[in-house]
Amino acid sequence: MNALSRRRFLKITGTTVGAAAAGGAALKASQILTQPRSGSKGIQKIPTYCDICFWKCGAIAYLKDGRLWKVEGNPEDPLSRGRLCPRGTGGVGAHYDPDRLKAPLLRMTKRGNEEWVEVTWDQAFDYIADRMQKIKKKYGPESVALFSHGIGGNFFKHTLKAFGTPNIAAPSFAQCRGPRDAGFRLTFGEDVSSPERTDIKNAECLVLIGSHLGENMHNSQVQEFAQAVENGATIIVVDPRFSIAASKAKYYLPIKPGTDLALILAWMNVIVKEGLYDQEYVQKYGFGFEQFATSITEYTPEWAYPETGIQPEIIRKTAREMARYKPATLVHPGRHVTWYGDDTQRSRAIALLNALLGSWGRKGGFYYPVGMDVPSYPYPAYPKTVKEKVDNPAKKYPFAHEAITTGIREATITEQPYPIKGWFVYATNLIQALPNEQETIKAIQNLDLMVVIDVIPSEIAGWADVVLPESVYLERYDDLNVEWFREPFVALRQPAVESPNDQKPNWWMAKKLAEKLGLGQYYPWNDIEEYFDVRLKSAGLSLSELKKKGIIKGAQQPIYFDEGIPADFSTPSGKIEFYSVQLAKAGFDPVPKYKRPAGGPPGYFRLLFGRAPVHSFGRTQSNRILSDMMDENEIWVNKKAATRLGVKSGDYVRLKNQDGVVSNKIKVKATERIRPDCVYMVHGFGHTSKMLKHAYMKGASDSQLITRYETDPLMGGTGMNVNFVTIVWEEA
Ligand SMILES: Nc1nc2c(c(=O)[nH]1)N[C@H]1C(S)=C(S)[C@@H](COP(=O)(O)OP(=O)(O)OC[C@H]3O[C@@H](n4cnc5c(=O)[nH]c(N)nc54)[C@H](O)[C@@H]3O)O[C@H]1N2
Ligand SMILES: Nc1nc2c(c(=O)[nH]1)N[C@H]1C(S)=C(S)[C@@H](COP(=O)(O)OP(=O)(O)OC[C@H]3O[C@@H](n4cnc5c(=O)[nH]c(N)nc54)[C@H](O)[C@@H]3O)O[C@H]1N2
Ligand code: SF4
Ligand SMILES: [Mo]
Numbered sequence: 001m002n003a004l005s006r007r008r009f010l011k012i013t014g015t016t017v018g019a020a021a022a023g024g025a026a027l028k029a030s031q032i033l034t035q036p037r038s039g040s041k042g043i044q045k046i047p048t049y050c051d052i053c054f055w056k057c058g059a060i061a062y063l064k065d066g067r068l069w070k071v072e073g074n075p076e077d078p079l080s081r082g083r084l085c086p087r088g089t090g091g092v093g094a095h096y097d098p099d100r101l102k103a104p105l106l107r108m109t110k111r112g113n114e115e116w117v118e119v120t121w122d123q124a125f126d127y128i129a130d131r132m133q134k135i136k137k138k139y140g141p142e143s144v145a146l147f148s149h150g151i152g153g154n155f156f157k158h159t160l161k162a163f164g165t166p167n168i169a170a171p172s173f174a175q176c177r178g179p180r181d182a183g184f185r186l187t188f189g190e191d192v193s194s195p196e197r198t199d200i201k202n203a204e205c206l207v208l209i210g211s212h213l214g215e216n217m218h219n220s221q222v223q224e225f226a227q228a229v230e231n232g233a234t235i236i237v238v239d240p241r242f243s244i245a246a247s248k249a250k251y252y253l254p255i256k257p258g259t260d261l262a263l264i265l266a267w268m269n270v271i272v273k274e275g276l277y278d279q280e281y282v283q284k285y286g287f288g289f290e291q292f293a294t295s296i297t298e299y300t301p302e303w304a305y306p307e308t309g310i311q312p313e314i315i316r317k318t319a320r321e322m323a324r325y326k327p328a329t330l331v332h333p334g335r336h337v338t339w340y341g342d343d344t345q346r347s348r349a350i351a352l353l354n355a356l357l358g359s360w361g362r363k364g365g366f367y368y369p370v371g372m373d374v375p376s377y378p379y380p381a382y383p384k385t386v387k388e389k390v391d392n393p394a395k396k397y398p399f400a401h402e403a404i405t406t407g408i409r410e411a412t413i414t415e416q417p418y419p420i421k422g423w424f425v426y427a428t429n430l431i432q433a434l435p436n437e438q439e440t441i442k443a444i445q446n447l448d449l450m451v452v453i454d455v456i457p458s459e460i461a462g463w464a465d466v467v468l469p470e471s472v473y474l475e476r477y478d479d480l481n482v483e484w485f486r487e488p489f490v491a492l493r494q495p496a497v498e499s500p501n502d503q504k505p506n507w508w509m510a511k512k513l514a515e516k517l518g519l520g521q522y523y524p525w526n527d528i529e530e531y532f533d534v535r536l537k538s539a540g541l542s543l544s545e546l547k548k549k550g551i552i553k554g555a556q557q558p559i560y561f562d563e564g565i566p567a568d569f570s571t572p573s574g575k576i577e578f579y580s581v582q583l584a585k586a587g588f589d590p591v592p593k594y595k596r597p598a599g600g601p602p603g604y605f606r607l608l609f610g611r612a613p614v615h616s617f618g619r620t621q622s623n624r625i626l627s628d629m630m631d632e633n634e635i636w637v638n639k640k641a642a643t644r645l646g647v648k649s650g651d652y653v654r655l656k657n658q659d660g661v662v663s664n665k666i667k668v669k670a671t672e673r674i675r676p677d678c679v680y681m682v683h684g685f686g687h688t689s690k691m692l693k694h695a696y697m698k699g700a701s702d703s704q705l706i707t708r709y710e711t712d713p714l715m716g717g718t719g720m721n722v723n724f725v726t727i728v729w730e731e732a
Helices: 003-013 092-096 121-139 151-163 171-188 219-230 260-273 279-285 289-295 301-308 312-324 343-356 405-414 437-445 506-516 528-538 543-549 581-585 624-629 639-645
Strands: 043-049 058-064 067-073 105-107 116-118 144-148 205-209 234-238 251-253 329-331 422-426 449-454 466-469 489-491 551-553 605-610 634-638 652-657 666-671 678-682 724-729
Touching (some): 067 092, 121 422, 121 449, 121 466, 121 506, 144 151, 144 405, 151 422, 151 506, 171 343, 171 405, 234 312, 251 312, 260 301, 260 312, 279 343, 312 329, 329 343, 405 437, 506 528, 528 543, 639 666
Parallel strands (some): 144 422, 205 234, 234 251, 422 449, 605 678, 634 666
Antiparallel strands (some): 058 067, 105 466, 489 551
8 A cells, every 4th residue: 555545545535544564453452351372473364345334345364472463355356446434444342342242142121131051052043943933833934034235144144044934134124225116116116225336436526416425435435435535526515514525616505404305406407508508418318308408497596495494696607617517527426315205206317417417328427247157056946935024015115126124123023914923133323313212112012022133232132132242354255246346356264263162153053043944954064165166166266366365457458437437227118217106196296396395393403413434323332442543422513503592612502302202311512514504423333232342322323313204106215304403501
């Protein structure tokens, strides 16, 4: 890694934590739990890939005299390009965390009491398999559901499909990127996918609508953002809060929360009216442009001004700036887009703006990702499920292309269209991830079996009947990462150190459980290395090479239309759909229309939330290296509003929402960097699990305050930016 690029990276993050690569050195001796690898002396390097978030950066774990010392980026890896983000660098802290789950636990008393007895793995699986068979007998196998987030869930998915359930969901759809992918599918016939196919590094104009890169630390994107800034790209940031990204912007538009669709429509109005769009591209690839153009004529900048608070001349100037650099203008589609319940239509408007600029399939816009052809394992076919998935009965949400977590939750409460009696929860903290935690608890109370597989005693683990402790990513193998990206590659996660206690990897648990259920034929391999070997050999690759390098890359392939990618669109018309017949047929607006979001009670602030560069959701507050850098969150309040309320930076307050829910105490950050009609906090703090000794009650939880949500009628996403809070004094 060269020194300049490292500096540039740190500058964007607004922190210097990446430099705190000290790893094991930052830990007190008392926190070190592992035994040195037998007999090993000196430095060992083991390539793997990171799991502190779902980006899966290629990494190299370093051992010193058999102890885990530090983790760095793997220079061969296109995702990390040799540099991890600050969270990945702090990944060693996950291994050394003294609050980790250490052995399988069985619930002793009432659900949610967090009272447990340690059991053996065999006892745990006997208990689980017995309950599963009872549920299957009484209700059918479909009545067991799996919630799973990240690649580690692959083998549990396999076991549960073999058991016979189709009910498997991740919060990354209905609580995250679902509306974006639905909006882009409706327009271009394809997803933006993950890692996003955004050609940020080649963009000459980059528009970020709430995507707070630099706080959102998805590694490759942040590095490419730094490159774009260095190349002198015009950056336009739309955010009610002056984010880190906003500090790099030529134009910062402090929009009134929830009104982005009005701004996007006005931008398109200017671009069409002034004839600034890519006319050749639109003519060649577009469908229904005339109807689209007609339906946006009313959305002038003057119309948008009172809605958004953005002045007409700024709207015009920024629209012209975008058009100037087309097609190398990238209007970033965002990722966590479940904001207001109309999110698919807002995302579709972003897709349409990109279509006008001709950026889809073009350099500096959206490229066509490529992947390695590694066939999946030739397992026996899964049993046919009798019942349909439970989450989206009668296709109530016609444009949901993945399962809806909150739909499974609803079915668990209502027992409609049929009861759900068992939950497996793998690597997702549903108490924090789903809006309205009371509904989640209500659903849990209706279960006959609740199993949580986690590495720490998260809030959701506190509600389980059985808790299964997993080895952290540095201690285990996981499925192969065959991600589609700029260039084809396959990456391996492999253990660098042993687990300190009785933790086990997911593949081992999923296989053992299948065997207890009499489904051993679905695991014809004895060890995961045999599984890898079969898959890799069928792709003409070698496991020993992959173990040595951590990553094998394929040949570079074309990724833009100009390089020969055919401009095929899998929409009903085969074209980019400016006007959507399928939306009209389903009773939705064929071209997005603006609706003003409902406001809050007088004197309340809209509650906004996002990411901190050094934490991943609610999963890293217990990591001592990362919590040393930030161990509580703050509530951002506009300075004038704070003065009016008589609070100042550093004061502790509580937040009370529109339904009377009061948060844990939280420190005030009084700042000009946020509009006066909203407040902002980082998600993932305010842990209430008592077994999380270090993170317990530090900062406040946005999730607790999200008692309301607006469901997207197109795909069932849960808009969560619809809650309002007041500030209440913390009595000394
Ligand atoms: N209020 C609110 N809700 C949100 C969001 C928000 O910002 N605010 N964000 C939304 C978004 S964008 C998303 S993607 C979702 C994410 O929601 P989640 O998928 O719930 O993400 P995490 O909070 O990372 O939860 C991961 C859980 O996995 C555990 N874990 C970590 N590593 C491992 C491991 O190696 N093995 C196992 N078995 N478990 C592990 C962690 O301890 C934690 O309990 O939440 C959504 N919900
Ligand atoms: N460090 C770190 N990085 C992460 C993660 C993490 O946990 N930690 N999680 C990853 C995941 S799964 C996801 S989905 C992404 C999420 O990252 P993004 O997709 O970037 O998240 P958003 O929730 O869209 O963005 C939050 C920003 O939107 C602004 N905002 C709120 N309301 C509005 C509005 O009405 N209009 C506009 N224009 N802006 C608004 C907020 O002020 C904040 O700056 O981050 C990823 N990267
Ligand atoms: S973005 Fe950071 S935390 Fe996520 S995988 Fe990459 S290095 Fe790890
Ligand atoms: Mo997400």
